[in-house]
Amino acid sequence: MTTPRLLSFLHRNYRTVREGYLVQALQSELKHEKSSNPFQSHESGSLGDFVLDWDASHSQDVVLRRYSPGEEIAVSSLLGSGSFEENSLLPRKVLMKVCIVKPGLSPVLQFDCDIFSRDDVRSDFNIRNAYYLQSRDCLGASNYRGPLFSSLDPLLQKSLKEYLIAKGIGVELTNFLLFHLHKKEHGQYVNWLEKLETMFAK
Template sequence: MPRITTVLRQSRKAIQDLDLLKVLQSEIRCEQSLNPELDNQSGPTGDFVLDWDSPQSQDVVLRKKYESGEEVAVSALLGPEITCADSNSRRDVLMKICIKKPGLSSILQFDCGYSSEFDVHNAYYIPPSACLHSSVYKGPSFSSLDPQLQDELRNYLVSKGIDQSFGDFLLHRLHNKEQSQYLNWLRKLEAMVAGSESSFDN
């Protein structure tokens, strides 16, 4: 017991020396001032509905269903940080777009990136028999396709609502999601440190 008391006293001194609670509170105020709209995010664009947005995950899933029964599902998350030529950095949205026609089990899948414009990395036609097998060959890379076919596939995505405003929405939403998670983590840490300080005082 005396040993635990000594450890607690040393921990209290370390927290006080570092002014950890003040540092955390300052960081929280800074984050709130830089991102005042974190708790007031706008909804999806177009006819897309937010289908998944757990506070514990990095991704979001949006869906759109047409009267015909056709479905478009988009799974998106922020990619790794990329250092640009001007030494600034950016993070693109990485997304998988799956389009399913009514009455069919096959899926048309696009793997895309978005920063200020869409970059289609791959386009796959996935037949029903291949849906459960990730090792099945899905076709050539998008960049190796005929340029006219690439343009037609990009136009097809635009016709499904995958356009610049949708990309901007996702970019904004995912950055806010990440900042909200960081802010929540800071608040939990603040409560833990404040609780430690008050327990030392008692």
């Protein structure tokens, strides 16, 4: 006859064995991630005239800024969900928002873009939306912001992309963001694994 005390003993030991396997799996994954870190000795791109304004270790996004006498440019970006290129060093695209403000004026010109990897060395970006906002207070409003970018004349689409490139949103910056955000996420994943291992090992 199985007593409650025996059941409790069996449950405790089953839990110990189960968590022991989990710790082993976590240690195996940690070892793999640390030994095969593709970003350890790989650098790509540069900030150019931008400065890193926000890059907290716990957050997924980064914010860059560039000030000049005639304007302020803010670039915020984070990795998109999913994977578009399984065998690439940089398999996920980056979602990038570019906001341009002229000193003394309220309107904001906002571009929503995707950065993608052409290969493990070069990147490029597409503009998904281009908005003209009356002020920063309109960011969450439902006011008309402009037509679908894909519906614009191809020459205008090309000209707007060239405008951003002239503002410093070129291949060096997109390379930096693509690589930096993948590297950042890899570090956060390793840190997450280490925390789980510590918790279950106790």
